[in-house]
Amino acid sequence: LAKTTQPISMDSYEGQEVNITCSHNNIATNDYITWYQQFPSQGPRFIIQGYKTKVTNEVASLFIPADRKSSTLSLPRVSLSDTAVYYCLVNQGGKLIFGQGTELSVKP
């Protein structure tokens, strides 16, 4: 199973762009990369998903290099409400395996 590795925690300030990088060296050809956000006392929420190159939605951008062994979640102009844990996952046949996640703290 492809394991993901990401920083345990990150700090940022309001209005800054935050980039969280995840490594997934053993990703398989058919696997997609998905990021989830979790607030305290809530279940994780889907943010963005991609296979290669760049994907952008109203919340974030996802950058995936050609070798697909890593990916970077980019959150533009973060606010205090973006303080949460962010999980990088590799979808493998529908089974989601969560890594430790990155605890993002946004300060005023």
Add this chain to the structure above:
Amino acid sequence: SAVISQKPSRDICQRGTSLTIQCQVDSQVTMMFWYRQQPGQSLTLIATANQGSEATYESGFVIDKFPISRPNLTFSTLTVSNMSPEDSSIYLCSVETGRQSDTEAFFGQGTRLTVV
């Protein structure tokens, strides 16, 4: 998308007792997933529940401890049996939409269980 309701949202239970957690989805889904999230930790998959067949358990989880029912395509229950304080966790129900690899998962709010 899918909306998931879990009951109860939280409970405090005596050790040695059992608690059944209910998960209701607003649409029919083939597979439902049960996760455990221990305090300050990430999510760990307990089992996958398919309608009409036995649940598939992940390593470290057994049916006697976590029996699962899946009576129809919109409902599932997870029972935490013979509880001990180590079972104190948040238990989450999840469903997925999409094809096998590009799926999007939806989670319930979770059930916060405290065993005393």
